Amino acid sequence: MKKFSAAYLIIIFGILYIPIVTMMLFSFNSSSSTANFTGFSFYWYRELFVNSRDVTFNALKNTLILALSSAALATVIGTAAAEGVNRMRSKLAKRLISGVTNIPMMNPDIVTGMSMMLLFVAVTSFIGIKYDDIGFIAMLIAHTTFCIPYVFLSVMPKVKNFSSYLSDAALDLGCTPIQAFFRVELPNIMPGVITGFIMAFTLSLDDFVISYFVGGTTFQTLPLLIYSMTKKKVTPDMYALSTLIIVVIFLLLVITNIRNDKEERKLLRANKNNKGRLIGK
Numbered sequence: 001m002k003k004f005s006a007a008y009l010i011i012i013f014g015i016l017y018i019p020i021v022t023m024m025l026f027s028f029n030s031s032s033s034t035a036n037f038t039g040f041s042f043y044w045y046r047e048l049f050v051n052s053r054d055v056t057f058n059a060l061k062n063t064l065i066l067a068l069s070s071a072a073l074a075t076v077i078g079t080a081a082a083e084g085v086n087r088m089r090s091k092l093a094k095r096l097i098s099g100v101t102n103i104p105m106m107n108p109d110i111v112t113g114m115s116m117m118l119l120f121v122a123v124t125s126f127i128g129i130k131y132d133d134i135g136f137i138a139m140l141i142a143h144t145t146f147c148i149p150y151v152f153l154s155v156m157p158k159v160k161n162f163s164s165y166l167s168d169a170a171l172d173l174g175c176t177p178i179q180a181f182f183r184v185e186l187p188n189i190m191p192g193v194i195t196g197f198i199m200a201f202t203l204s205l206d207d208f209v210i211s212y213f214v215g216g217t218t219f220q221t222l223p224l225l226i227y228s229m230t231k232k233k234v235t236p237d238m239y240a241l242s243t244l245i246i247v248v249i250f251l252l253l254v255i256t257n258i259r260n261d262k263e264e265r266k267l268l269r270a271n272k273n274n275k276g277r278l279i280g281k
Contacts, residue, residue: 024243024246026239027044027045027236027239027240027242027243028041028044029044030043032235044235044239045240047237047240055220055225056222059220059221059224059225060241063205063221063222064205066136066140067202068201070140071147071198071201073144074148075193075196077144077148078147078148078152078154078155079155079189081097082152082159083181085098086159101149104145105149109146109209112142112146113142113209113210113212113214116214117214132216133218134216135215135218136219139214146210147199147204150199150203155192158188162189166188167180167181170183170184195256198253206223211224
């Protein structure tokens with residue numbers, strides 16, 4: 001049984017990561033061939049930064065701005081939603097709102113993209129402006145919408161585990177409700193908030209389907225640019241750029257996991273110390 005489990009894990013991880021490793025390997029290829037690895041070289045990385053077209057870096061800039069903005073908005077809205085839902089007294093209302101929040105996650109991307117596109121077309125037609133004039137705003141609203149549930153799910157367990165007595169104690173000591181939240185509760189749920197932000201950032205960074213339907217002709221992200229290249233040929237400098245993005249995201253995830261582990265260890269130590277004091281008394 002153990003051998004079967006190990007083989008199953010190897011197959012699953014192979015299916016998931018072999019395509020990524022292959023792309024990263026060919027980003028170091030000395031030639032432009034996508035079939036034969038002719039030699040190890042940093043040529044395409046130099047091409048990326050030296051002779052790359054302005055279109056590529058403009059698309060990368062748009063992608064990063066959109067990902068950071070939508071992740072920040074989704075984090076604020078998702079954290080506020082988790083806090084509000086947790087304070088509701090009605091269990092039925094909690095279940096209803098939690099279910100509605102999960103709809104963007106369960107919806108196929110193509111359905112979300114088409115519905116968003118129809119909404120923005122109707123709104124722009126009603127206002128009397130061109131759809132391309134709201135390219136960035138439309139993309140920002142769409143990306144924020146599908147990122148909110150992931151932030152909500154990341155923050156909600158931390159909010160549930162937080163003891164309300166600490167906030168009550170802060171209020172008794174003279175804090176306003178806002179001060180009690182930012183000084184007492186937010187530091188305790190921060191690991192969930194950071195995890196939600198990074199998850200929202202990565203989801204927005206590599207989104208294609210929703211961006212394809214919602215994005216206008218004036219605002220192009222990197223996934224849309226790469227898709228347009230597939231009609232002809234994707235140059236290996238795109239492999240180099242994708243490799244750099246993967247490495248950066250991987251480092252962010254490692255840093256986040258290390259920080260979360262440290263926070264959990266601190267909480268465990270604090271709980272043990274408190275138990276020891278209680279037993280001593």
